[in-house]
Amino acid sequence: MTRRGYLPILLVLAVLALLPFAVTSNVVLNFVVFVLIITLAAQGWNLLGGVGGQSSFGHAAFFGTGAYVSAILQVRFGINAWVATAVAVAAGAAVGWIIGFLSFRAGLRGSYFALVTLAFAEVLRILANAAGFTGGAAGLLMKLDVGFWNMQFTSRAAFLWLALGFVAVGLIVSQMIANSRFGAQLVAVRENEEAARALGVDVLSVKLKAITVSAALTAVAGCLYLQYFLYIDANIAYGLWISVEALLAPMVGGRGLVLGPIIGAFTLHGLGEASKLLAGRVPGIDLAAYGAVLILVVAFAPGGVLGLLRKLRFRSQPVAKTAEETA
Amino acid sequence: MYSLPIVAEAMLNGLLTGAVYALIALGLTLVYGVLHIINFAHGAFLTCAMFAVWLANTFLGLDPYLAILPLTLIFFAIGYAVQRFVIGPASHGDDGNILLITLGLSIVIENALLAGFRSDTRSLMTDYSFNVFEVGPLLISQARLFGFLGAVVVTGLLWLLLAATDTGKAIRAVAKEKLGARLVGINVSHVFAVTFGIGCATLAIAACLLMPTFYVNPRVGGAFVLVAFTIVVLGGMGSITGALIGGLFIGVVESLCGLFLGESLGQIGIFIIFILVLLFRPTGLFGARA
Numbered sequence: 001m002t003r004r005g006y007l008p009i010l011l012v013l014a015v016l017a018l019l020p021f022a023v024t025s026n027v028v029l030n031f032v033v034f035v036l037i038i039t040l041a042a043q044g045w046n047l048l049g050g051v052g053g054q055s056s057f058g059h060a061a062f063f064g065t066g067a068y069v070s071a072i073l074q075v076r077f078g079i080n081a082w083v084a085t086a087v088a089v090a091a092g093a094a095v096g097w098i099i100g101f102l103s104f105r106a107g108l109r110g111s112y113f114a115l116v117t118l119a120f121a122e123v124l125r126i127l128a129n130a131a132g133f134t135g136g137a138a139g140l141l142m143k144l145d146v147g148f149w150n151m152q153f154t155s156r157a158a159f160l161w162l163a164l165g166f167v168a169v170g171l172i173v174s175q176m177i178a179n180s181r182f183g184a185q186l187v188a189v190r191e192n193e194e195a196a197r198a199l200g201v202d203v204l205s206v207k208l209k210a211i212t213v214s215a216a217l218t219a220v221a222g223c224l225y226l227q228y229f230l231y232i233d234a235n236i237a238y239g240l241w242i243s244v245e246a247l248l249a250p251m252v253g254g255r256g257l258v259l260g261p262i263i264g265a266f267t268l269h270g271l272g273e274a275s276k277l278l279a280g281r282v283p284g285i286d287l288a289a290y291g292a293v294l295i296l297v298v299a300f301a302p303g304g305v306l307g308l309l310r311k312l313r314f315r316s317q318p319v320a321k322t323a324e325e326t327a
Numbered sequence: 328m329y330s331l332p333i334v335a336e337a338m339l340n341g342l343l344t345g346a347v348y349a350l351i352a353l354g355l356t357l358v359y360g361v362l363h364i365i366n367f368a369h370g371a372f373l374t375c376a377m378f379a380v381w382l383a384n385t386f387l388g389l390d391p392y393l394a395i396l397p398l399t400l401i402f403f404a405i406g407y408a409v410q411r412f413v414i415g416p417a418s419h420g421d422d423g424n425i426l427l428i429t430l431g432l433s434i435v436i437e438n439a440l441l442a443g444f445r446s447d448t449r450s451l452m453t454d455y456s457f458n459v460f461e462v463g464p465l466l467i468s469q470a471r472l473f474g475f476l477g478a479v480v481v482t483g484l485l486w487l488l489l490a491a492t493d494t495g496k497a498i499r500a501v502a503k504e505k506l507g508a509r510l511v512g513i514n515v516s517h518v519f520a521v522t523f524g525i526g527c528a529t530l531a532i533a534a535c536l537l538m539p540t541f542y543v544n545p546r547v548g549g550a551f552v553l554v555a556f557t558i559v560v561l562g563g564m565g566s567i568t569g570a571l572i573g574g575l576f577i578g579v580v581e582s583l584c585g586l587f588l589g590e591s592l593g594q595i596g597i598f599i600i601f602i603l604v605l606l607f608r609p610t611g612l613f614g615a616r617a
Contacts, residue, residue, distance in 0.1 A: 055423065106606040111365045111426060115556055116605045122553060123598045130591045137591070240549070244434070251427065284441030284545070291434030298424050298431070299417035 345578020
């Protein structure tokens with residue numbers, strides 16, 4: 001175990017934590033909280049899709065399970081928000097393990113894995129939309145009851161720090177994994193599954209561990225979304241939008257890198273807001289910009305924003321890519 | 328509980344819908360078979376084509392069935408250009424990249440349509456939209472029967488194209504062995520683009536056959552594309568006959584699930600089949616490759 005890589009994380013966290021002292025605009029704080037929630041979902045995706053190379057198109061399955069389990073526990077059973085969140089995250093992790101167990105054991109990878117995760121998320125969406133205890137198509141509305149124990153805050157800053165706390169946990173977990181033996185095994189599976197197996201890596205168990213942690217992180221994002229907006233329905237919680245958000249941010253920021261998701265989420269949503277300002281109130285224009293950014297990144301900057309920065313820094317000397325660096 | 332004519336009518340309706348599903352899946356399976364990519368932008372191109380039909384009808388007064396020929400040509404050209412000048416160069420030949428590029432394309436197209444047309448749902452009013460044939464106790468919508476026949480004819484033509492023409496031979500050669508095809512003088516990136524163009528052209532036909540009885544809004548393609556994925560996986564990726572049979576089967580499954588489980592759960596049967604096929608027989612029922 002090394003202590004490498006924690007300094008940049010600390011810097012990013014410090015800047016965001018001090019933000020509420022510099023800015024009081026609710027619009028800006030709202031924006032930051034929303035982007036932090038997306039960051040959490042993206043950190044989950046990055047662990048499985050970025051570090052492990054198993055691109056999922058259905059992280060909505062974990063986001064939605066987190067949100068729904070937490071909402072049902074609080075609305076129907078009156079359980080404390082913090083306990084509900086903990087149970088919901090465990091439920092999200094369990095769903096991740098089950099989906100992983102079924103699809104990895106069947107040997108699905110690449111496009112097939114992407115499609116099967118998409119299908120699982122769709123099944124959950126249709127079920128949540130039709131079942132009674134999930135509120136059906138009307139969704140679930142939480143009671144507004146501000147207080148620490150209900151995880152509801154009047155000040156946007158308080159919620160920002162809460163979300164940032166979870167993002168910090170996500171960053172530290174990602175960095176610990178990147179520095180660990182498990183992280184190296186995961187990268188080995190991404191680069192060449194057969195070779196990893198030949199070297200004695202238990203591929204199935206490495207992938208299962210990755211998808212479980214990944215699902216848990218994304219489930220936290222679902223829980224936070226619920227606590228912040230106090231309303232979910234099937235198209236929000238299990239919708240394709242969150243699967244795409246979770247995938248886009250790491251791709252744009254830097255796939256497989258610890259800081260990739262947070263950099264990517266802020267870049268994307270910053271660009272989205274900018275295009276909204278430029279184009280006025282045209283619906284869909286920010287999303288069209290995301291799509292264009294995705295195409296441009298894949299075409300011209302496969303390493304994402306962080307990859308570009310690194311290229312600029314090391315322009316004179318060739319970049320040596322070690323497993324730990326790319327993780 | 329359910330009388331025989333109702334079940335029979337549901338099955339018949341399922342077959343009619345299923346044929347159009349098959350037509351949509353046809354382009355997807357062809358592109359997969361040759362380029363080995365899953366085209367996430369397929370649904371967005373379908374939405375584009377449906378808007379094109381709507382525009383042609385509303386502003387030029389062009390009947391959807393007469394629009395088939397010009398739109399097929401236009402969409403072939405669009406598909407050719409997109410593959411040749413966007414997807415091909417941007418992906419650097421990596422399959423994972425192509426998946427992401429087509430995802431990006433679908434996001435751009437869908438939201439550009441949303442910006443241009445807003446989220447209103449539009450439909451065509453033709454004087455034959457509600458005509459029916461009466462067969463015994465069953466009523467069959469004329470427009471949907473035409474859709475069925477059109478889909479079957481196009482499938483046949485596509486099969487002929489692949490089996491009997493030089494272009495078809497080149498496409499099959501590239502699908503089997505890219506390097507070998509290049510060595511015998513086939514222009515691989517041209518064949519890729521032609522294949523992608525054909526995929527888009529079948530979507531234009533599907534849109535013309537759909538529009539007399541269906542509606543269009545910027546998100547409509549998404550509903551079709553997931554169904555099309557299921558059909559492609561069920562029929563075996565790259566198999567034309569598999570797509571046709573899979574499409575008809577899925578149409579019937581959806582229709583019966585809707586009848587027995589209620590409208591909101593109608594599509595769940597499709598996704599459960601999808602997951603089961605992927606987990607237990609990922610090569611599909613007619614697929615040859617692993």
